Structures are given as C-alpha cells and as structure tokens.
Amino acid sequence: xxxxxxxxxxxxxxxxxxxxxxxxxxxxxxxxxxxxxxxxxxxxxxxxxxxxxxxxxxxxxxxxxxxxxxxxxxxxxxxxxxxxxxxxxxxxxxxxxxxxxxxxxxxxxxxxxxxxxxxxxxxxxxxxxxxxxxxxxxxxxxxxxxxxxxxxxxxxxxxxxxxxxxxxxxxxxxxxxxxxxxxxxxxxxxxxxxxxxxxxxxxxxxxxxxxxxxxxxxxxxxxxxxxxxxxxxxxxxxxxxxxxxxxxxxxxxxxxxxxxxxxxxxxxxxxxxxxxxxxxxxxxxxxxxxxxxxxxxxxxxxxxxxxxxxxxxxxxxxxxxxxxxxxxxxxxxxxxxxxxxxxxxxxxxxxxxxxxxxxxxxxxxxxxxxxxxxxxxxxxxxxxxxxxxxxxxxxxxxxxxxxxxxxxxxxxxxxxxxxxxxxxxxx
Amino acid sequence: xxxxxxxxxxxxxxxxxxxxxxxxxxxxxxxxxxxxxxxxxxxxxxxxxxxxxxxxxxxxxxxxxxxxxxxxxxxxxxxxxxxxxxxxxxxxxxxxxxxxxxxxxxxxxxxxxxxxxxxxxxxxxxxxxxxxxxxxxxxxxxxxxxxxxxxxxxxxxxxxxxxxxxxxxxxxxxxxxxxxxxxxxxxxxxxxxxxxxxxxxxxxxxxxxxxxxxxxxxxxxxxxxxxxxxxxxxxxxxxxxxxxxxxxxxxxxxxxxxxxxxxxxxxxxxxxxxxxxxxxxxxxxxxxxxxxxxxxxxxxxxxxxxxxxxxxxxxxxxxxxxxxxxxxxxxxxxxxxxxxxxxxxxxxxxxxxxxxxxxxxxxxxxxxxxxxxxxxxxxxxxxxxxxxxxxxxxxxxxxxxxxxxxxxxxxxxxxxxxxxxxxxxx
Numbered sequence: 142x143x144x145x146x147x148x149x150x151x152x153x154x155x156x157x158x159x160x161x162x163x164x165x166x167x168x169x170x171x172x173x174x175x176x177x178x179x180x181x182x183x184x185x186x187x188x189x190x191x192x193x194x195x196x197x198x199x200x201x202x203x204x205x206x207x208x209x210x211x212x213x214x215x216x217x218x219x220x221x222x223x224x225x226x227x228x229x230x231x232x233x234x235x236x237x238x239x240x241x242x243x244x245x246x247x248x249x250x251x252x253x254x255x256x257x258x259x260x261x262x263x264x265x266x267x268x269x270x271x272x273x274x275x276x277x278x279x280x281x282x283x284x285x286x287x288x289x290x291x292x293x294x295x296x297x298x299x300x301x302x303x304x305x306x307x308x309x310x311x312x313x314x315x316x317x318x319x320x321x322x323x324x325x326x327x328x329x330x331x332x333x334x335x336x337x338x339x340x341x342x343x344x345x346x347x348x349x350x351x352x353x354x355x356x357x358x359x360x361x362x363x364x365x366x367x368x369x370x371x372x373x374x375x376x377x378x379x380x381x382x383x384x385x386x387x388x389x390x391x392x393x394x395x396x397x398x399x400x401x402x403x404x405x406x407x408x409x410x411x412x413x414x415x416x417x418x419x420x421x422x423x424x425x426x427x428x429x430x431x432x433x434x435x436x437x438x439x440x441x442x443x444x445x446x447x448x449x450x451x452x453x454x455x456x457x458x459x460x461x462x463x464x465x466x467x468x469x470x471x472x473x474x475x476x477x478x479x480x481x482x483x484x485x486x487x488x489x490x491x492x493x494x495x496x497x498x499x500x501x502x503x504x505x506x507x508x509x510x511x512x513x514x515x516x517x518x519x520x521x522x523x524x525x526x527x528x529x530x531x532x533x534x535x536x537x538x539x540x541x542x543x544x545x546x547x548x549x550x551x552x553x554x555x556x557x558x559x560x561x562x563x564x565x566x567x568x
Numbered sequence: 569x570x571x572x573x574x575x576x577x578x579x580x581x582x583x584x585x586x587x588x589x590x591x592x593x594x595x596x597x598x599x600x601x602x603x604x605x606x607x608x609x610x611x612x613x614x615x616x617x618x619x620x621x622x623x624x625x626x627x628x629x630x631x632x633x634x635x636x637x638x639x640x641x642x643x644x645x646x647x648x649x650x651x652x653x654x655x656x657x658x659x660x661x662x663x664x665x666x667x668x669x670x671x672x673x674x675x676x677x678x679x680x681x682x683x684x685x686x687x688x689x690x691x692x693x694x695x696x697x698x699x700x701x702x703x704x705x706x707x708x709x710x711x712x713x714x715x716x717x718x719x720x721x722x723x724x725x726x727x728x729x730x731x732x733x734x735x736x737x738x739x740x741x742x743x744x745x746x747x748x749x750x751x752x753x754x755x756x757x758x759x760x761x762x763x764x765x766x767x768x769x770x771x772x773x774x775x776x777x778x779x780x781x782x783x784x785x786x787x788x789x790x791x792x793x794x795x796x797x798x799x800x801x802x803x804x805x806x807x808x809x810x811x812x813x814x815x816x817x818x819x820x821x822x823x824x825x826x827x828x829x830x831x832x833x834x835x836x837x838x839x840x841x842x843x844x845x846x847x848x849x850x851x852x853x854x855x856x857x858x859x860x861x862x863x864x865x866x867x868x869x870x871x872x873x874x875x876x877x878x879x880x881x882x883x884x885x886x887x888x889x890x891x892x893x894x895x896x897x898x899x900x901x902x903x904x905x906x907x908x909x910x911x912x913x914x915x916x917x918x919x920x921x922x923x924x925x926x927x928x929x930x931x932x933x934x935x936x937x938x939x940x941x942x943x944x945x946x947x948x949x950x951x952x953x954x955x956x957x958x959x960x961x962x963x964x965x966x967x968x969x970x971x972x973x974x975x976x977x978x979x980x981x982x983x984x985x986x987x988x989x990x991x992x993x994x
Binding site: 153154157158159160161162163164165166167168169170171172185186190191198199200201202203205206208209210211212213215216219220221222223224226227228229230231232233234235236237238239241242244247324325327328330331332335356463464465466522525527529530531532533535537538539540541 | 625
C-alpha cells in the first residue's frame with residue numbers, strides 16, 4: 142500500500158512536471174506570437190544574410206538583427222547622453238530604411254501622422270485638406286523628392302484656396318522645402334558662367350540666392366508637419382504648378398467630409414474608407430444609369446474598394462497586380478459579383494489615385510463603363526499598412542496594378558526621362 | 569506526509585517546471601532566459617504600449633520588407649541605412665556608421681598616407697565643375713607637372729567628372745604606382761584649359777607647411793614664420809617639428825601657427841603638439857556619460873619656452889583637435905588667438921570596428937579646455953552659428969574674395985604679423 146502510494150506520487154510528480162514544462166513553453170510561444178515575433182522574423186534576427194556571388198559574407202556573417210543590435214548596444218553603453226527610451230531610435234531606423242527605397246507608397250509615420258493618416262480613411266483631415274505624397278524622381282545627385290498634392294478634398298482649406306492635384310509644394314511661409322540638392326542648380330549656374338552666359342557678378346548673386354535658400358530650408362517631413370496642422374494665421378504656400386510658381390494663402394484648419402454622397406444618379410466616392418461599401422449598397426439602384434464620381438479620390442482601403450466593386454461588376458478577374466519586380470502579374474479576382482447590369486459613367490481627374498484608379502479601370506474593363514476626365518494620378522499601387530506598438534506606423538508598397546490589357550497603372554518616375562504619355566493610366 | 573506539504577511540493581514542482589518550460593526556447597536558442605516577461609505573458613501586467621524596442625522593430629520591418637515589399641531589398645545596405653537612421657535620432661552630427669569601403673578610406677586619411685597604390689600628390693575639394701585642387705604636395709607628381717591650387721580637374725582620362733562625388737573622383741585618379749593618368753585641367757587664374765599626363769606615385773600627405781612671411785607688410789621687419797597646420801593626423805607632430813626647426817634655423821622672431829580650415833583629427837596629436845609648448849599640464853578633460861572626468865596632460869620634457877611671440881590664427885572651420893591645441897596655448901598664455909570664432913566641436917568620438925570592417929563612430933564624451941570652458945557649438949534654427957567655439961582675443965574677419973595664405977591680401981595674416989611686430993617693439 143505504501144509502495145503503491147509512492148509510485149502514484151512519483152508518477153504524479155513527473156506528470157505534473159511534464160504539464161508544467163509544456164504549459165510554460167506554450168505560454169511563452171503564444172506570448173511571442175501575440176507580440177508579433179513569429180518564427181519568420183527570427184530568421185532575420187538570427188540567420189546570417191545570404192553569401193554574395195563573390196563569396197563575401199555581408200555583415201561579417203552576422204544576422205541583420207544581431208548586427209543592428211550590436212550597434213545599439215554600443216550606443217547605449219558609450220553614447221555621451223543616456224539613452225532611456227529606444228522609441229526614437231526605432232523611429233529613426235525605420236524611417237531611414239523605408240525612405241532609402243525611394244518608393245512613393247513606402248513610408249514611416251510618427252504616431253501623430255499615423256493617426257492623421259487613418260483619420261483620412263474616415264473622412265477627417267487637418268491642415269490643407271489634401272492627400273500628399275512624396276513622389277521620387279530622377280537618380281543619383283539628380284534625385285528629387287517633390288512633395289506632391291495627390292488629391293484635394295472638396296471645400297477644405299486647400300480646395301478653397303485653389304490648390305490643385307499635381308501641385309508640388311515648394312515653399313511654406315518662405316521656407317524652401319528641401320526636395321532636391323541645390324548643388325545641381327549651382328552647377329548649372331557655374332556652367333553658364335563658364336560659357337559666358339552670365340557674368341561673374343550674376344553668378345555671385347545666384348550663389349548667394351542659393352545659399353539663402355538652403356539656409357532657410359526645411360525638411361520634407363517638417364513641411365508635411367507644417368501643412369497638416371491647424372493654423373491661426375494664414376500660411377503662404379508656394380507651389381509649382383506644371384513648373385510655374387503659384388502662391389496660395391490659406392488658413393489651415395481641421396474638417397471632415399462624407400466618404401460617399403449620392404445626388405440623383407451620381408454616387409460620389411471620396412475615399413474608400415470605413416463603411417463606404419455598405420453605404421454604397423444602400424444607395425445603389427438595381428437598374429438604369431449611374432455616374433460614379435472618383436475625382437480627387439486618393440484611394441483608401443483595398444478591401445473596401447473590392448467590396449464596392451463587387452456591387453458593380455461581375456465576378457472573376459478584373460485586373461492584375463505585379464508584386465515582386467520582374468515576377469508575373471497575379472490576377473485580382475472577385476469571388477462574387479453584381480447581379481444587375483448598370484450603365485456606368487466614371488468621372489476621374491488627376492486627383493484620382495491608387496485604389497480609385499484601379500476601381501475606375503476595373504469598371505471600364507468589366508462593366509463597359511465610360512471614363513470621363515483624366516488623366517489620373519498614375520499612382521496605381523497597393524500599400525500594406527502596419528501599426529507599431531507605440532501608435533506609429535508604416536506603409537509598404539506590395540505591388541502595382543495592371544489592367545486587363547496589361548497597362549500599368551503606376552508610372553515609375555524613378556528613372557528620369559520615362560514619359561508618362563506612353564503609359565496611360567486609367568483613361 | 570501531510571496533505572499541506574504535499575500541496576506545497578506539487579505547487580513547487582509545477583512552478584519550477586513551468587518556469588523551465590517558459591525559458592526552454594531561450595535555452596535552446598542559446599540565449600540567456602528572459603523570465604521578466606512571465607507576468608506580462610500571464611496577463612498579470614499589461615505590456616508597456618508606448619515604447620518600442622529598436623532591434624525588434626527593425627527586424628519586423630526588415631522581414632516585411634523582404635517578404636512583402638514589391639522591390640528587391642539589399643539586406644546589408646538596408647541595415648546600414650537603418651543604423652544610420654537610428655544614430656540620426658540622437659541628434660548628434662558626429663555619431664555615424666561608415667560602411668567598410670568608406671571606413672577604409674577614412675583610416676587611410678587619418679593615418680596620413682595612402683596605402684598601396686599611387687596618387688598625384690594633391691588635395692582636392694568638391695567643385696561644381698569637377699574637383700578643385702586645394703593643395704599641391706611638395707615633390708609629388710602634381711607639383712612636378714606645375715599644377716597649382718585652384719586649378720580645377722574637369723576630366724580624368726578623358727572622362728568628365730562633373731557631378732561626381734569627390735570620393736569617386738579620387739578613386740578615378742588613383743591607381744597603381746608608376747601608371748599614368750591624363751587630367752584635363754581648367755586653370756581658373758588664366759581661364760585656360762589643358763591636359764597633363766601624370767605618373768602616379770606613392771604619396772605622403774603633407775599637412776604642415778612652413779614659410780617665412782614675405783609680403784609687403786613685413787618688409788624691413790624681423791622675420792616672422794608661418795606654420796600652416798592642415799589637420800591633426802598621426803604623422804603631424806614629426807612634420808610640425810621638422811618645419812618649425814627649419815623656420816627657427818632661418819632666425820624667425822615670431823611665429824604664426826595657422827589653424828584656419830583645420831578640421832582637427834586625432835586628439836592625441838593635438839596633445840603631443842601642445843607638449844612642445846606646455847610641460848606636463850592639463851590640456852583637456854573629457855566627461856563621459858558616467859564617472860569622473862578623464863584628464864589628459866601634456867607630456868613631460870618636450871616643451872621649450874620659445875623666445876619669440878606666438879599667434880594662433882583660427883576661423884570658423886577650425887575644429888576639434890585644433891581647438892584643443894589653440895585652447896591650451898591660449899589658457900597657458902603662450903599664444904594670442906587671432907581671427908574668427910572657431911567651429912565649436914567639443915564632442916569626442918570613439919571609433920568602434922564592427923565585424924565586417926565597417927566602423928561605428930560614436931560621440932562618447934565632451935571635452936573641456938584647461939580653464940573649464942565647454943566650447944560646444946550652438947546653432948540657431950537656420951543652422952547658423954549662434955555661440956560656442958573659441959573667441960579670438962583679436963577678432964578679424966577675412967576680407968571677401970581673399971584666399972587664406974595669400975601673401976599680399978590675407979588681412980588676417982597681416983593682423984597676426986602686426987601683433988607680433990608690436991610685441992617685438994615693446
């Protein structure tokens with residue numbers, strides 16, 4: 142009896158130990174998973190980068206994570222001022238790495254910017270009342286990062302002041318937005334002087350002007366910050382409109398707009414934001430004519446755009462997406478589609494961008510819709526959204542859209558000299 | 569056993585094995601077990617939501633980039649960029665990462681020589697037209713081909729170099745010793761363009777230039793020497809001794825140490841150079857994040873009390889080690905400072921070699937001059953100087969359009985010479 146009791150105890154203890162270990166391990170695994178540190182990321186945290194063609198080992202055979210962490214530790218240990226919070230360091234790292242990709246849809250957003258970004262999907266804005274993007278141009282020392290107005294929201298401050306899609310913000314209250322290297326301007330002036338087109342004095346004046354400009358310069362991020370807040374005083378904004386300087390004076394304010402509006406047979410979708418799909422099914426008639434107004438629609442949620450599309454076109458392939466560069470286009474499919482056939486007219490303009498451009502061409506190709514207006518922004522790409530734990534976030538471009546005829550909806554401006562005219566976007 | 573004891577033993581076994589199970593992953597991965605997160609994992613404590621950990625965030629974003637971003641991503645490249653971005657957030661302009669190639673060039677520069685291959689023996693600076701020759705080193709190929717400062721190299725081997733970064737121009741020009749390179753030169757002085765073929769040779773960068781002033785303003789006055797010190801590289805002190813000795817042999821009655829445009833370099837070189845004038849005294853103290861300040865003293869037994877007055881010329885490009893040298897000689901009343909306020913670089917960097925030959929430059933301390941001054945530069949919102957640096961005892965701005973060192977027009981040099989002549993007269 143006593144022996145039996147001991148046996149039971151021993152078995153029980155071992156069983157308990159096994160349960161303990163498994164439960165502990167499970168807790169840890171699920172905790173890691175919850176914190177978004179799945180196995181996949183461990184690869185980057187622990188595996189060395191692939192060996193190069195020439196046989197060299199990048200980062201001395203360390204993993205990117207270890208390499209980065211090593212430098213972080215050096216900073217924490219040695220940097221002259223104490224580092225108490227890693228958050229700004231994380232922001233700096235992510236912001237730089239994403240910016241280095243020179244992609245119009247890939248960017249880091251501080252917590253404030255990220256909230257603003259998502260507010261826009263609910264029809265709220267602050268500042269100019271416009272969708273802005275940094276659209277890379279040129280290469281090497283000729284790189285330009287123009288801060289470009291993609292869409293202008295109706296009756297917002299920018300709209301009232303005459304801001305137009307395609308405008309490039311060049312100066313805010315007299316401060317030049319550093320969107321390119323002034324050395325190029327200087328080189329041009331220097332060349333003119335050599336050729337005798339301008340005198341030494343004129344060159345000197347140009348030099349001083351460029352110096353003044355660079356001294357008052359603000360970064361693109363600062364510029365974004367300055368035009369996306371409310372202002373008590375009017376702000377002077379100089380934009381380049383097709384290369385010509387135009388100054389507008391605007392008092393920046395917050396405001397909101399309806400994501401969808403219906404007026405007679407016109408359905409106006411201003412952003413593919415939350416609830417737009419259900420609102421659309423409420424207002425859509427089952428027969429007859431409908432005009433879909435996508436002017437100044439900067440895009441929004443891909444999923445909501447698809448839900449809207451399913452109410453207007455039949456199921457099946459409606460366009461394609463090219464993800465990794467060089468890989469074949471993947472079909473974009475609707476599992477279910479509209480049962481009724483409508484006569485659709487789509488209104489677009491230069492402020493029609495991203496998902497809205499895709500929406501427009503899908504209606505054209507699959508519902509025989511007539512496109513009126515344009516050309517569109519030619520920014521037909523899909524960005525994925527990622528929110529970080531502190532409320533900041535970032536977007537990554539997953540791919541660009543291609544219509545059923547194989548025409549790209551994104552005009553790459555990375556290489557100078559590529560002409561937008563031979564790659565039409567949506568019109 | 570009592571029931572109570574049994575329960576305690578059971579709980580004990582469970583707790584120990586649970587913790588073991590929790591740490592299992594770390595142990596298998598070879599990490600030290602991270603048990604601090606247990607309360608959070610069990611939901612007993614909420615995660616600190618408002619803070620990010622830099623490495624984890626970096627790894628997450630990198631994973632997403634490689635797997636989901638549409639373009640190709642060079643993992644190594646992006647890692648350097650991310651590290652630089654992380655460093656930028658510290659708002660210290662000197663904390664930076666140099667990828668292996670750049671680190672190698674930096675090393676060559678601060679060792680005062682180019683290793684391995686040949687050059688033309690000239691110091692270049694960027695110019696909108698190409699590369700401007702700032703300096704022609706004695707006895708080098710450029711000097712033998714009669715190239716002059718302010719000549720602009722517009723093409724190398726027939727290839728236009730306009731718009732090319734200066735590092736790339738240097739790479740184009742350099743090559744194996746004994747090979748030749750054709751340079752197209754635009755001479756700004758005469759506005760003529762011509763080609764020269766130079767034979768590359770091993771170049772020792774010369775950073776100290778001595779001369780006896782010869783301008784009209786010193787005619788009939790006692791000889792005054794000028795020592796231009798261009799940077800504080802490893803070989804600087806020998807060059808300094810050599811050039812100074814040569815001047816002293818010419819019987820100079822006053823010395824101008826010209827530190828204009830000297831961006832600094834190795835702090836040790838500045839201390840060594842100061843040891844020529846100050847014996848064993850405090851030259852600079854460094855304060856790190858924690859601990860006592862580190863004090864650096866001049867070496868003993870090298871100083872000479874000079875029988876002539878010394879003036880140090882400085883300007884806004886005089887920085888770092890050059891400011892330490894100037895500050896020490898000012899504080900011990902050995903020299904008078906003339907010119908414009910200096911740059912104000914009071915940050916001391918440590919260069920940490922990383923596994924792949926890249927270097928992390930980290931500001932680890934700020935230095936203080938012997939009198940306790942912190943000369944840290946402060947800039948206004950436009951990025952222009954507002955305070956900091958060493959204030960000269962005699963302030964003189966360089967006249968517009970004048971090149972420092974110009975024998976006739978350099979008014980700062982002239983002022984320095986006047987000061988010496990005055991002192992000799994009294």
